[in-house]
Amino acid sequence: MAEVDLWLLSQMMLRSRLFEDAVKKQWEEGLIPGEMHLGTGEEAIIAGVICELKDGDAVALDHRGTSAMLLRGVNPVSLLLEFFGHPEGLCGGLGGHMHLFSKDHLMASSGIVGFSGPAAAGFALAAKYKNTDNIAVAFFGDGAMNQGMMLESMNLASAWDLPVLFVCKDNDLAISTISSHVTGGNLVDRAKGFGIPGQRVDGYDVKKVWQVSSEVIRRMRSGEGPYFLQAQCVHKDGHFLGDPLLRFHDHPIKEFSKVTGPLMKSFVHPKGANVVNRAKSLSEVFSLILDSRKQRKTKKEPLQMYSIELSLEEYNLEEINSIITDEIQEAVHKALEINRRREKQ
Amino acid sequence: MAEVDLWLLSQMMLRSRLFEDAVKKQWEEGLIPGEMHLGTGEEAIIAGVICELKDGDAVALDHRGTSAMLLRGVNPVSLLLEFFGHPEGLCGGLGGHMHLFSKDHLMASSGIVGFSGPAAAGFALAAKYKNTDNIAVAFFGDGAMNQGMMLESMNLASAWDLPVLFVCKDNDLAISTISSHVTGGNLVDRAKGFGIPGQRVDGYDVKKVWQVSSEVIRRMRSGEGPYFLQAQCVHKDGHFLGDPLLRFHDHPIKEFSKVTGPLMKSFVHPKGANVVNRAKSLSEVFSLILDSRKQRKTKKEPLQMYSIELSLEEYNLEEINSIITDEIQEAVHKALEINRRREKQ
Amino acid sequence: MKRMKFAQAIESALFQAMAEDSNVFIMGEDVHILRVNLYARFGKDRVRSTPISESGFLGAGVTAAMAGLRPVVEIMLIDFIGVAMDAVLNAAAKNFFFSGEKWNVPLVVRASCGGGYGDGGQHEQSLWGWLAHIPGLSIVVPSNPADAGGLMLASIYHNHPVIYLEHKMLADYWLDYLGIGGRSNVSFDLPPDGIEGAVPDIWQPIPLGQLSVLREGTDITIVGLGMDVHRSLAAASDLGVQGISAEVLDLRSVVPIDTSGLRQSVEKTGKLLVVDEDYKMFGLSGEVCALLAEQGLAFKYGRVCTEGTIPYSRALEDEVLPNKKRIYDEAISLCR
Amino acid sequence: MKRMKFAQAIESALFQAMAEDSNVFIMGEDVHILRVNLYARFGKDRVRSTPISESGFLGAGVTAAMAGLRPVVEIMLIDFIGVAMDAVLNAAAKNFFFSGEKWNVPLVVRASCGGGYGDGGQHEQSLWGWLAHIPGLSIVVPSNPADAGGLMLASIYHNHPVIYLEHKMLADYWLDYLGIGGRSNVSFDLPPDGIEGAVPDIWQPIPLGQLSVLREGTDITIVGLGMDVHRSLAAASDLGVQGISAEVLDLRSVVPIDTSGLRQSVEKTGKLLVVDEDYKMFGLSGEVCALLAEQGLAFKYGRVCTEGTIPYSRALEDEVLPNKKRIYDEAISLCR
Ligand SMILES: Cc1ncc(C[n+]2csc(CCOP(=O)(O)OP(=O)(O)O)c2C)c(N)n1
Ligand SMILES: Cc1ncc(C[n+]2csc(CCOP(=O)(O)OP(=O)(O)O)c2C)c(N)n1
């Protein structure tokens, strides 16, 4: 068995984090339109899996694909330009951040929850059809596990022995819905119900994610069928940037005052459910808002987990960090530069 | 626990069989257009479940709904007239045999494989919303277990504790596809993966089907969530009347001569897969055709299983049979009579 | 009369209907937050949050409606209807017919629609003319708060399936969630009469299938719905400066479609310009032309619609969606 | 030149394409039986039977195509596309665009369509005009064996998604399976030139988007595709008896649509009658009218289409689908 390369994995995670932080900044500046779903908090999962891929492997993504794109080798400048909607962006400004495509990397996205399942199955089918040892990865969230096409694709992959690694990045949250409240059974059993072996793994721990991935990917390359990975994580920046739940924490007075008026009026209105039921509803909403903060405050930080271990080694952690920081900064500058030129025209 | 009423169940099965045999006759006469999927062979499953339903319970059906409609109390004349496309038919001749609806019985069909899952979930949701102890049954086949909306509805029923009895009538065949060849895992585990308890039951054995159903339906009425039943069966008349697979047995020379020419030409054509692969394909097709016959020749006959037991009892089996036979014949005559009147006009 | 925001009007009509009829309930993803005021008042059985299983819960909505309830099923963005299309195409739209026209399906499908804020091609579609092709559905697209509330009430009490679309540029919370995200440096040019307006004290249903004349004119008829009527009104006022008197019609529902109202206007003006944020071909814009042509009416015809898949780039998007300039130009060319 | 049945021609073109290009493969339910000859020749990797998971395998077809294969994905009846609509609407049709127009999706979706044999409203739809609304798709509907083969070949080698519809009244095996069931006492009135005809020895692709003139005429243009052209030809010959010279056009593809061919004919006749087995409103029949009207052409317009959900009753069905009599009557009234 191969040795884990914690240095590489840590660098990958850091690149992803720094890049997404930069994206966030540009979004906050108003340079990026629409929604922006960051993967900050799930870097260990992305890095641990992507690290094991080789040429010809395919990756299917959902609405939260930036990190995987970057770590698989897509140029950060072209990603940023895409987010700006620039013609020189990865997809000529036609796709945008939920619809990232790179033919060279066999990477395809969909903003429709669940599509990464069938998409990965199709990539894997092609790999098998061509008799290669390539595999396909599907990244998706806990919420996608209730979408029919995802479930169908699991059955397909199982019945046809397709080399698909199904990676469920489980933050137990789909926008503002706690997934475990609307999901029957548990997810590893669910995969087993389709004949797919799987396991839970600590998605904060890049070493563990890598260990499982490298092992199952190796087996898939030699002909084994699909595997299911359920990796816990949080999304530090909420569902998307500007997540209304998180805004309550950032600007509590402003945000609460917007809603409390109508809410309280509803609550005390003579017609409606009985008071106990109403109180239940209200308390659920408030606890959801309060809990959402935990995403940010969580002590589990994938980027920190192995920092002590790493700092004991011969490499200079700080030096490497600063190299990556520079690289990202340079990409941002370049993208901004190119973008500015267009705006001048 | 209630005692099984084998007399009642046997009568139900017999009514269903005789009625569907009559339908078959009319179809063969050319009076019924389009496809016709009979439930001959699965009477024990339908009777064993339907028998436990009461007013306000709902039933969602697929393309094979005749038997359930009849046994739940829909008038056989109005069913036949519907199959004739007559304005006085159950659905005014607008629906037809794959789209049978009876508001009075809360029964709805769909010819789209898998829809009986969501349909039953909706009925059950309404029952729960109205605080009744009513339940909903979904009848469907093994093939439907791979359709996304069926799987989604299982999750919904589980997460919301809906009183849905999912009844999978498993003949291991979807038209001409052997379901177990395209299905990962096993079906009871699959249901468990959605948090739904379930079991396999011998679908030829009406007593066993009834026992399980009556027990789980009782529990559902007192607030328990969904249950999954996988009941084996065959379809004695094939997928639909005129099933091409079965036709090979009925008119072997005519049917085989139609296909063998092109088939053999394909088989020996210079371009294509290698010979081993071709031979594999051919042998699979032929064994499928040969096996299809087993449906008819199976020794397991739900209607016969308890005949000895029943013949020992005080009732006169033959007398009851002849009463049912008369009833069905009368219905057929009446429907034909009404239909003829229209044709004269 | 009071004033309300667009989405507030919808909520208020829902308030009224849910208080009046205990069979009315809401089901969809995140409705405990999206409809938090209704959730606080009516509790979670009547404002039911779902998993991301649109074909499951929309299918369930069809039979729940058949069992006597009046579900308002939410599909967050109409773009997502693809995963649940079978329930629309083969169940909701057909079950009444299949039952021999005996069994009603009083279902409302509520969804947001439309673009102009930079989410790209899978999140900004309109699709109303597409859905309208399926016999058995009504399709409602309000353009202002008063219509939004009155049409919602009518949709809920309609005995057949209605697809009710709220445009994301009119509904403040949608635009805030998806386009603005609480940023103060992102803003949009929004139609004041669309996003806020006078509403009745008690909601009355507005019958489906009646267009409203937003601006009278004699030279050309411009027709659309949702955001398009505001784009059209803006163009009409510019046309006025050029001495062209444009009549602007708000269809309010795609199905039923008010053919006689259309005819009345086009008979007068002799020119028809359809503005349609849905895709151009095989949809609403063609149908409006055909409805009048098959009555033997002769008129000049043009259309300004969404041209192909919607690009993510804000600049490209604004060109591809109908806009004031394209409407103005097309009207000028028809009036030449 | 040899003669072939309609479905045989499709199979023969598939034979040729699969032999020419090892990336071409078939995937769908029961294809080991439905395509048994191809299965016997090419084996189960290239003729792959699926579970009843249309959204799964059609979605997989999209990315398999992006990975360099040329899948022909079968949806048994086009009515079933509802369950897989997202893969069509939001992936197949859009991925090329989303990729910055860099990544092709050479996918064929093959399905049977159409009615007239008594299966009822969920199994006899046509839906071509509905699918045509989605930008990014081509929609092909052949009416005879030569076109069926040539268009199949063109569809397979097209670099973007094509929906290929074979009418069940033209394809013998479908009609036998679904409508006849081997009975000798059930028969249908079938168009001889549709169900069988001369075909080339080696298939050549027929470019998408070129209509063919099936009958020349000067008084009225009748246009349709699939079974409708045969219904129209029958009506045209009756019209001829009345001294009305009808030109009959076969569109062959709904998208791309041959606007200039249409224009040429309608400029000559001044009268346009669209015959469309798909639903009447918001579809093909309206679009054809609009395409010509927006070019400033003046003409009389009528249409004969499927009126609402298709009833099961054979008698009612024959009234609701386009038929010779309705076409004839409408043509007469346009020519008055
Ligand atoms: C079919 C569909 N339904 C709803 C949505 C809206 N939506 C976008 S992201 C999301 C939540 C997804 O949750 P999950 O899969 O857990 O991913 P996460 O956002 O947590 O990474 C929803 C409901 C969608 N894009 N597609
Ligand atoms: C979504 C969909 N796909 C395909 C079909 C065509 N079809 C009709 S019945 C059937 C097989 C169903 O198998 P199963 O669910 O096992 O039921 P059975 O016929 O064996 O009772 C198929 C594929 C359909 N009606 N709907």
Ligand SMILES: [Mg+2]
């Ligand atoms: Mg999640």
Ligand SMILES: [Mg+2]
């Ligand atoms: Mg079966």
